[in-house]
Amino acid sequence: MGLPDRHWAFETSPDNMTKEDIKQVVLDIIADIAPDEDLTTVKAEVRLRDQLSLDSMDFLDIVMELRKKHGIEVPEADYVQLASLDSCANYLLPKFQAKSGK
Amino acid sequence: MPDEGLMEACQMSTKPRIVITGLGLTAPNGNSLAEFRANLLAGKARIAVIDVRHMGRHPAGVCDFDATKWQKRKEIRNGTRVGSISIYCSREALGDSGLDWDKVDKSRVGVYLGITEHGNVETENEIHNISQFGNDTKYWTHHHNPRTVANNPAGEVTMNMGITGPHYTIGAACAAGNAGLIQAAQMLQLGEVDIAFAGGVSESIHTFGIFAGFKNQGALGAHEDPTKASRPFDKNRNGIVISEGGAIYVLERLDDALARGARIIAEIAGWCINSDATDAVLPNPERQTECVRMALKRAGMKPQDIQIVSTHATATALGDIQECTALRAVFTDCPETKINNTKSFIGHCMGAAGALELAGNLPSFEDGWVHPTINIDELDPECALPGLVINQPVKVERVNAILNNSFGMLGINSALIVKKYGVA
Numbered sequence: 375m376g377l378p379d380r381h382w383a384f385e386t387s388p389d390n391m392t393k394e395d396i397k398q399v400v401l402d403i404i405a406d407i408a409p410d411e412d413l414t415t416v417k418a419e420v421r422l423r424d425q426l427s428l429d430s431m432d433f434l435d436i437v438m439e440l441r442k443k444h445g446i447e448v449p450e451a452d453y454v455q456l457a458s459l460d461s462c463a464n465y466l467l468p469k470f471q472a473k474s475g476k
Numbered sequence: 477m478p479d480e481g482l483m484e485a486c487q488m489s490t491k492p493r494i495v496i497t498g499l500g501l502t503a504p505n506g507n508s509l510a511e512f513r514a515n516l517l518a519g520k521a522r523i524a525v526i527d528v529r530h531m532g533r534h535p536a537g538v539c540d541f542d543a544t545k546w547q548k549r550k551e552i553r554n555g556t557r558v559g560s561i562s563i564y565c566s567r568e569a570l571g572d573s574g575l576d577w578d579k580v581d582k583s584r585v586g587v588y589l590g591i592t593e594h595g596n597v598e599t600e601n602e603i604h605n606i607s608q609f610g611n612d613t614k615y616w617t618h619h620h621n622p623r624t625v626a627n628n629p630a631g632e633v634t635m636n637m638g639i640t641g642p643h644y645t646i647g648a649a650c651a652a653g654n655a656g657l658i659q660a661a662q663m664l665q666l667g668e669v670d671i672a673f674a675g676g677v678s679e680s681i682h683t684f685g686i687f688a689g690f691k692n693q694g695a696l697g698a699h700e701d702p703t704k705a706s707r708p709f710d711k712n713r714n715g716i717v718i719s720e721g722g723a724i725y726v727l728e729r730l731d732d733a734l735a736r737g738a739r740i741i742a743e744i745a746g747w748c749i750n751s752d753a754t755d756a757v758l759p760n761p762e763r764q765t766e767c768v769r770m771a772l773k774r775a776g777m778k779p780q781d782i783q784i785v786s787t788h789a790t791a792t793a794l795g796d797i798q799e800c801t802a803l804r805a806v807f808t809d810c811p812e813t814k815i816n817n818t819k820s821f822i823g824h825c826m827g828a829a830g831a832l833e834l835a836g837n838l839p840s841f842e843d844g845w846v847h848p849t850i851n852i853d854e855l856d857p858e859c860a861l862p863g864l865v866i867n868q869p870v871k872v873e874r875v876n877a878i879l880n881n882s883f884g885m886l887g888i889n890s891a892l893i894v895k896k897y898g899v900a
Contacts, residue, residue, distance in 0.1 A: 409549040431554070434618045442615060 391470040393463035400462045407435040418459040494661040497738040498726030500568025501835050504537030504719050504822045516836045516847035517869050521703040521821045529684040535702035536681040537719025537823035556623050558679035559632030565724035566633045566673045573726040586669035587630040587643035588660040590652025590676035592826040595624035596683035629677050641669050649884025652676045653830025654892040658747045660727045675831035677722035695792045706823045707851035708789035708796050709859035716790045717823030723831035740897040746775025752887025764802035764889050771891035779807050781877050785815045786833045788881040790824050797858045815864045817849035830882030840875040841896040
């Protein structure tokens with residue numbers, strides 16, 4: 375049994391990302407960093423912390439994964455924008471669009 | 477002048493007696509004492525060949541315990557490999573001890589784990605990680621510091637088990653397994669804690685630096701058959717096989733153990749840690765001799781009282797001879813003393829080595845068998861100790877006391893003596 379895989383490939387974000395796509399991106403990241411959580415019932419409008427066992431280090435993981443996998447930077451002042459899936463989608467959509475040149 | 481040995485023995489006897497009441501382990505050839513012991517008596521080594529970053533394929537001892545038995549997957553992801561080893565061994569030790577954990581005062585429990593090194597794995601991983609991103613440190617994980625602080629493995633145990641007493645690691649190179657147990661015994665005698673989880677752990681196979689360091693020192697073992705790569709005392713030995721593993725014991729004061737009706741596995745009889753003060757890597761047999769003799773004095777024993785010597789020998793050209801020189805000086809005229817080695821089965825488990833090697837011998841108190849050192853095709857004449865158990869186990873009349881040697885770089889020597897409980 376080896377170490378958990380912590381080597382990330384830099385993924386290219388597809389064009390025409392929608393808010394639903396971005397919610398799925400965030401959910402995929404959470405599935406990786408909080409693998410014990412049941413994500414099938416996550417409510418998009420509810421704060422992630424209120425429905426999942428996530429701490430500040432986990433949110434830093436989300437920021438790191440967005441950076442590594444998608445080339446998206448989230449400044450510390452904007453961490454609050456990652457509170458819920460809805461707020462993630464609203465905040466990240468322009469960043470994904472800017473990245474894909476839309 | 478009063479006799480020094482008598483004084484040492486008297487000082488030891490005025491302190492609370494310390495006993496082992498539980499044990500959990502993971503070794504390359506076993507994830508429980510029963511499995512480990514069966515393989516030692518059957519002569520079954522288990523060494524894999526792994527890809528080592530930057531270095532290609534090398535023999536190594538790999539543990540295959542199920543970390544998810546006691547940890548959530550998130551704990552495993554955020555923690556370290558040695559943290560998982562420590563938690564597995566501690567939880568298994570707790571189960572073995574029969575302690576009613578819900579009723580234990582967790583503030584009176586301490587965790588004392590010996591380590592050879594810590595942090596190399598995570599640091600190498602992160603250096604590799606940021607190399608994929610132009611060495612930009614903004615990609616360096618925020619988990620790095622909690623993963624690499626020196627108390628990490630012991631701290632992970634406290635978080636997993638809700639232990640609020642003291643925890644720390646004891647950095648003692650490859651003498652660490654004994655050092656963890658000795659530290660715990662001392663803390664119990666001082667009354668700092670009532671229960672101690674103690675032993676040694678290692679994740680060293682996941683750092684290429686350890687492999688490269690030994691290779692460039694001319695001390696990395698190799699053989700076309702990986703299970704024969706670790707061959708202490710063999711004339712053609714060529715170095716160390718690096719392994720991971722852990723062995724953690726539950727220690728208590730004898731009175732406490734008796735009061736709760738615990739099964740007593742063995743009693744800690746005496747110990748010594750000293751320093752060569754001569755060379756960073758070449759052991760000093762004179763200091764090793766002094767270390768063993770002092771442990772015997774503190775235990776109130778003579779060399780003839782030891783039935784098993786569990787050697788440290790790592791299969792390096794000079795190290796094995798140095799230890800044999802030390803043992804030859806102490807164990808003269810000891811026809812009942814058998815000598816064995818565990819690294820020939822599982823390689824060198826570094827910080828876990830001493831603790832695991834003691835564990836594999838403990839069942840001898842009950843079954844009277846002494847496991848051998850294996851992989852000796854041609855015994856090195858300079859390692860030809862009387863009593864060396866070669867390739868096949870031997871049955872003896874009785875085993876009442878075991879001496880466990882563990883030595884490490886920078887000239888740290890440790891000798892720990894455990895005895896069968898109830899034997900004078």
